[in-house]
Amino acid sequence: MVAEKSSDRQQRLDSFLKAVEAAQQLQDDIMKYGLDAAYLYCDDVDGDWLETWGNDDDEPGYIEKITTFLESDDVVAVKVRNRLQDKSLDEIIAGLEYCLSQLKEEDRIFAAKDFLVGDIVVSGSSRASGNSDFDEVELLELAEDLIERLTEILG
Structure with missing residues (x-):
């Protein structure tokens, strides 16, 4: 039981540290590349995804x-x-x-x-x-x- 709790805490800590590292990397990329950093994280930055948002859903939102x-x-x-x-x-x-x-x-x-x-x-x-x-x-x-x-x- 004690091993499970410490294992769970360790997993949560590892997950948190990975999230912090990812956020720091994003911040570094934004500082380095400016708005062009979006191209590093998004596949279709220049596409029409915003204009067509929700068009593929037949069910009401x-x-x-x-x-x-x-x-x-x-x-x-x-x-x-x-x-x-x-x-x-x-x-x-x-x-x-x-x-x-x-x-x-x-x-x-x-x-x-x-x-x-x-x-x-x-x-x-x-x-x-x-x-x-x-x-x-x-x-x-x-x-x-x-x-x-x-x-x-x-x-």
């Missing part, structure tokens, strides 16, 4: 899937839109992307709850609603449903 969900008649989507009616669709998508970027599922749920609560915080820690215990439970359930639905949609 991440943002399109979230947008379609938010604009749908799904019960969760309707609740989220009603809850965040003062926010634009772009703001909602950005907030949801942040929530989904959390590593643990519990963190995603609580980030979603915090995002949904954002519009009811009144100066300080007081809330606009008098029945805050019910609101907290309701918001947590909505956050759980939202993260579950987005996970299903995005795969």
Whole structure:
């Protein structure tokens, strides 16, 4: 068991050192060659890859899937839109992307709850609603449903 831990730590350290060396080499190449260093690291620098980005995908992208969900008649989507009616669709998508970027599922749920609560915080820690215990439970359930639905949609 002890040998496994030290082996794992050594592997992580080796991996980290390789990454640092690669970053230092990139920095040295940029200092030496300037913008031409891109030719050392990219195969098709002068190609039309930026203009054709996403053309080879038939399936809608991440943002399109979230947008379609938010604009749908799904019960969760309707609740989220009603809850965040003062926010634009772009703001909602950005907030949801942040929530989904959390590593643990519990963190995603609580980030979603915090995002949904954002519009009811009144100066300080007081809330606009008098029945805050019910609101907290309701918001947590909505956050759980939202993260579950987005996970299903995005795969």
